[in-house]
Amino acid sequence: MLPKPQIVNLPVYQPGKPIEEVKRELGLDEVIKLASNENPFGCSPRVRAAIEAELQNITLYPDGSAAELTEVLAGHHGVGRDQIIFGCGSDEIIALIARAFFVPGDETVMADCTFSVYKSNADIEGAVSIEVPLKGGTHDLDAMLAKIGKKTKAVWICNPNNPTGTIVSDSELVDFLDRVPGNVLVILDEAYAEYVTDPAYSNGVALLSKYPNLIVLRTFSKIYGLASLRIGYGIGQAGVIKLINQVREPFNTSRFGQAAAKASVTDHEFVAECRTKNRDGIQYLNGQFDRLGLSYFPAHGNFIMVDVKTPAAEMFQALLKQGIIVRPGFAKYPTHIRVTVGSAEQNAKFIAALERVLSGSEARV
Template identity: 75%
Template sequence: MKPKSHIVNLPVYQPGKPIEDVKRELGLDEVIKLASNENPYGASPKVKEAILAELENISIYPDGGAVELTADLAKTLGVNTNQIIFGCGSDEIIALLARAFFVPGDETIMADQTFSVYKSNADIEGAVSIEVPLVHGTHDLDAMLAKVNERTKMIWVCNPNNPTGTILSEQALTAFLDKVPANVLVVLDEAYCEYVTDPSYPNSIPYLEKYSNVVILRTFSKIYGLASLRIGYGIGQPDVIKLINQVREPFNTTRVAQAAAKAALKDQEYIASCRRANAAGILQLQGEFDRLGLEYFPAHGNFIMVDVRKPAGEIFDALLRKGIIIRAGHSKYPTHIRVTVGSEEQNKAFIHALDQVLEEQKAQV
């Protein structure tokens, strides 16, 4: 068998290391995973009730159009039902956007460094990725605009940005969108938007009325705590959503995921409590990093990227041996690690392990 020549050397996405693997490989009884930006408090109790009830229908195909969930979400967001598409996580919407719009030779613009799935899907479709360096961990919107030409098909803006956690203000993003040509699609990836407390952060939904070329991506994997159920969504103009739907596989979200998402939407009090706990966790970790004299990017999601002043891979391995899984391997930030904001107890355990690792590193010098 001979595959497409341009995919032979594509890197395979590496998710956060599973807890079960670490326990087995290192013989550990207790492991804390702070690598994949999961909600440490899990999902709402109402979600669990909905899942149990839905198990009665496990032999029945899901609603391929997620009609009830779409109606609930449209009401929550204040948009029309034909402006929403659901996917197997927002990752699938990224893949569907690439499938629907890219032909070989198209160009797509993104930050460097940002969520790697934008580039990998562009590569699969034969599009050329134009990567624009971050400035102080934040998208350089002026430099991204300067890269737009007649071959540009799509621009990706991750806000808050993964992995740095920085945000773009409403003022900056609006000025940017005003200048992007109407034939260039702008994808606003807002996977972590529900965590943001900064008042300068944009409410992007009104952009959909003003800009016909905007698509917004969000997910139930993060603050809603449904990561294992893989359900996310895109919001855009009806004609754009229709095109994405035309390349979507049928039954791409499950009955259980749809039921869980419907229940999660109805418990906004729980979401607010997770937002408050996350904000407290950010302050907790920032205070400890200040004590250790470590610099970090402003955190607006549920993770912090911190400069440990040592090769990140070494710190990752050392923390792993102590039962703490974090994220390393960011090529543009070789001495930075990304750590999910956990519960107060998880954060304490991480800092205790990091203290030990940094002391051990000093002793080796």
């Protein structure tokens, strides 16, 4: 049985190590997972009631068009209902974009250290990924623009960037979009947008009316705390969204996901509270890293990428033994780990464990 030749050596996506597995393997009673950028403060209190109301419909297929959620979200963003598409997480929207637009031999431009799903989906469709080095941990938009050629179908910009947490400003993004050829898609992944407090940050949705080749991705997995319900969305011009919808599988989001998202998106107080607590957590961690003499990238999402001055895989294992799960494995940054900003208690326990490892009181592997 012969598969597509381009997937033979394709790496399988490795999610953050599960809490249950670590407890079982190491015999630990408490494990803190700071590896997958989940919201440590949970989800809106409105979600439970919304899900309980859907239990009576558990035998029914979900609304394939997510009509009620679309109506609420269109009002929230001030866009047309025909400008929105939903997916099983925003990573499914990435896969659908690749499926809809890429043919073998097409080229797509992205950073060399960014969300890996862009490249893996391009690989599946036989497209060629042009990877441009980050500049100070940030997208080098001028260098990315220079790589756009006749075969380029799409450019990916993760803002804030995963894993570095850096942003490009509104002025930088607008200058870039002004120079990108109109036949090249620009996919702006704003999965962590709701966490950003920097006034220089761009609101991609506000740019859609000016740039018909722009698609903005958002998700309910991060600040809204609905990671297990797998629901994300894309916003773009109606004609572009229609093309992506043509390759979407029916019923790709659940009744529970739709109901929870609809309840969450209008709870502005919960989002604001999480944003404030996350900013406080970033300030605490930055202060601790400064005290420990560790450098880090400016964090604008709900995670920080920090240089621990030792092979990241070793630090991962040493922290794991103390019940702290972080994220290593960034080829361009072999001594960096990515750590999710947790609750105040979780952050303090992470720093205590990190300091023990760095001081040598806990042996590295």
